Amino acid sequence: MVTTTETSAAAGAVRPFRIEIPEDALVELRRRIAAARWPTRELVDDRSQGVQLATMQELCRYWADGYDMRRVEARLNALPQFTTSIDGVDIHFVHVRSPHPDALPLVMTHGWPGSVIELLDSVGPLTDPTVHGGRAEDAFDLVLPSLPGYGFSGEPTELGWDVARVARAWAQLMPRLGYTRYVAQGGDVGAGVSDAMGRQAPEGLLGIHVNLLVTALGGPQPGDTEEERSALEAVATFRSSGFAYFLEQATRPQTIGYALLDSPVALAAWMLDHDTDAYYKISRAFVDGQPSGNLTRDNILDNITLYWLTGTGASAARSYWESYGPDAPAAAAAAGQAPPPVSVPVGFTTFPGEIWRAPRSWVEQSYPTLTYFNEVERGGHFAAWEEPELFATEVRAAFRPVRGPQVPGPRH
Amino acid sequence: MTATIEPPVDTTQDAGTAAVRPFRVDVPQADLDDLRRRLAATRWPDQETVPDRTQGARLADLQRLVEYWRTEYDWRRGEAQLNAWPQFMTTIDGVDVHFFHVRSPHEDALPLVISHGWPGSVFEQIKVIAPLTDPTAHGGRAEDAFDVVIPSLPGYGFSSRPTETGWDVERIGRTWDVLMKRLGYDRYVSQGGDWGAGVVEAMGRQAPDGLLAIHTNLPAVFPPEAAAAIASGGPAPAGLSEKEQAAFDDVRRFLATGGWGYYQMMTARPQAVGYGLTDSPAGLAGWMLVHGGFGKWTYGEDPEQTPTVDEVLDNFSLHWLTNTVASGARLYWENREQSLISAAGQRTDTIRMPVAITVCPDDDLFRAPETWARRAFPTLVYFHEAERGGHFPAWEEPQVFAEEMRAAFRSLR
Structure with missing residues (x-):
C-alpha cells in the first residue's frame, strides 16, 4: 500500500472491507417482494411497452423463493475488498493480484445498471490466465472499483461527480495501490470513465480498452457502408425509443428514485428495461430457464439485490445527471468545447448484441490512437458479464501491445 | 347543489351493452389500509444534491406530503365529492366509461363534454360542475348554462383499462361522440387540455354530426418552421413577435432541461415505469409531481393556492386505488406519434368547425400566441388570455374556467 506524505494516513488509508448484511434487511426485502402490487399486463406481445409482466412475476417468484439472498455477500466476500477515501468519497473496490509476476495492473469499471457483480466472473481469467486457457504473460492485477453512488462506494453529497471526476479518482486510486503503470477498461458508464481517463492521460496510464463507443452519441457518424448504415439505424432506434431511462436519469433522477428505493419490483423492472438484446436474454433466463452465457437468474439477481440492499437506485441514477444532464456542472464546463483527444493507445471490441455495433471506421475516427480492434461472435451490452472468457480473451489481446519490454518508464 | 338528475337515456338498440348504469364510488377499507401501510413503510432515497426541483420532487417536500397522506388525508372526503354528483358507467367499444353527467336546471343548456389529461383525472373538473350547470348561482346568466359530461379517459380512474392496443385520441374522440349521442345529445360542444386537448382536436378533425365547436387550453399551434x-x-425562425419568441424559448428550454423525461419514458416504455408506480405510492407521487403543471405548486405552503394538498392527494389516491398508473401511462404510448402542441402533429388545418382557445398565464408547458393560433386554426372564433390559471385551469381557477366556457361558446348557442 502506498500513502502519500502530503495527506494524512487516515485520508489515504486503504481499509479492508467485508460485507455483512443484517438478516432484517433480507426479511424486509422478501416481505416487499411478496407484497408486490402489480399493474395489468402490457397490451403487446413483446417488450415494446416495457418489461413484460410475466418476466417480472417470474423474476419476483424466484427472487423470493428460489434465490439465495446471501449469495451476493458470499461472492463479494470471497474476494479481497477494500475501501479508500478519494476526493471526499469512500471508494469500494475489489483488488485481486495475479499470482504471476509482471502482471499488468488493470482498473476495470462497471456501468449502469451494473456493478462490480458484472465483472466478477472475469476475475479468474484475467488474474490467473494459465488456468483459463491463457498464458502467464497475459496476466493482470485487477482493480474493480464501485462507481461513486453505486454499491458499497459512498454517495457523493456534493455536485460534480461526472465521469471525468471519476476518471481522476481512479488515477489516484491506482498509484495509491502502488501501481505506477497501468491500463483501464470499461463498458457502458465504465466506457465513459475509461474514455475520460484516455483524454486526461494521467501519468502511468499505458492504454485503454472499451466495449461501448460512447462518442457515437456525441455527433454525426458516417453512414457510407452497409455496416455504418446499420449502426446509424441502431443509434436512431436508441434515440427514438431506447433512451427514455437515460433521459429520465440524466434529468430527473430523484423523480424515479423514489420508486426505486421503495419498491424492489420497481428497481428490478427499471434495471431490466435497459436494452433490447439484454432484456430478451434476461427474460429468457427467467421465463424459459435458458440463460445466455453467464447471464443467469442468480447472477442477475445478485446485481439487483446489491442495488436494493445498498439503497443506491437514486444515487446511481444521479450519476447520469452528473455526466449527461443539462443542469450539471459538467455540462456548463463543457459548453462549446470539444474534449481533448485520447492520446494513449486504445483497444476496442465490438460485441454483436451491443446497442449499436460500432464499425471499425467509427472507432478509428473517434480514437486516432486505435491499436486494437476486433468484432467477436457472441455477447452484448454486458459483455464481461455475459461472456467472461471471451471478454478476457479480448482484454488480453487488446493490451498485449502496450505491455512491451519490462523496462521501467521514466518517473518523476 | 341545484343540478337535477335525469334518468339516463338509452339511444341505441342494444340495451345490453349500451345501458347507462348509475355508479357510486365505494373503495374497500382494506385498500385504504394497504395504502396507509405502504406509505408508512416508505423507504426513502438520500436527499437530492441541488437546492431546487431540477433533479425531481425534493425529498423534504415529498416526505411531508407522504406523511400528510398517511396521517391526515381522508379519502372518504374525496370519495364523497365524487359521489356528490351523478356518476354513470356505460360500455363503449369494449371499454366501460365512467363519467359524471350533470344536467342544468335551465332549459336549453348547451351540452358540453370535458376531457381531463395526465396526471389528472375527473377530480380536476369537479369544481367547475356547479358554475357550468348552474350559472345563475355562480355569477352567470341562465343562457350560459351547460349540461356537463365529464368522462374518465379509458385506463384512468373508474373507467376500465383497455385490454387491447389502439386507444389513441382518435378512438377516444369517437367514443365521446357515441357517449354524447347515447345520452341524447345531438348538438354539443367539447373541451379539453393536456391529453384532453388531443381528444378535442381529434373530435374537431372527425367532425361528428352534432359537434358544434371545440375549446382547448392547450392548443396545437406550434408552426412547422419553429418545430423544424x-x-x-x-x-429560431426570423421575424417572431415577442410572444412567439417567448413560446419558442419555452419549448426549447423545456426540451433542453429535461422537462420531457417523464413524457419520453411513458411514450417509450409505460410498463417499465408502471411497476414502481403501482407498487409504491411515494413513487407514484414523486413521478406525478415532476409534471410541469406542478412546477409552481407549493405543497400547501401557500394556503391560497389551488389545487390544495387534499385535492392533489384526491387525484393521486384515485390513480392509486384504481390501479391505473400503468394503464394511464399507456395513453402516451398509444399516442407516440403525436405532439400535443404541433399544428402539423394535430393537423389543425383540417379542422373546419369553430375553435375556441383560452391561454392561461401560468401554464409553463406552453403559452400559445394568438398569431400562431390564428394561423393554425383557420376557423378560430374565440381567443382569450385568461388573467389567472395554469396547466390545470379547471382545477386551479374554476370560476375563471367557467367564465371562459361561457364566453367561448356564447356565439354558438
Missing part, C-alpha cells in the same frame, strides 16, 4: 428549428437545434 427545435428539431435541428438551429436558430
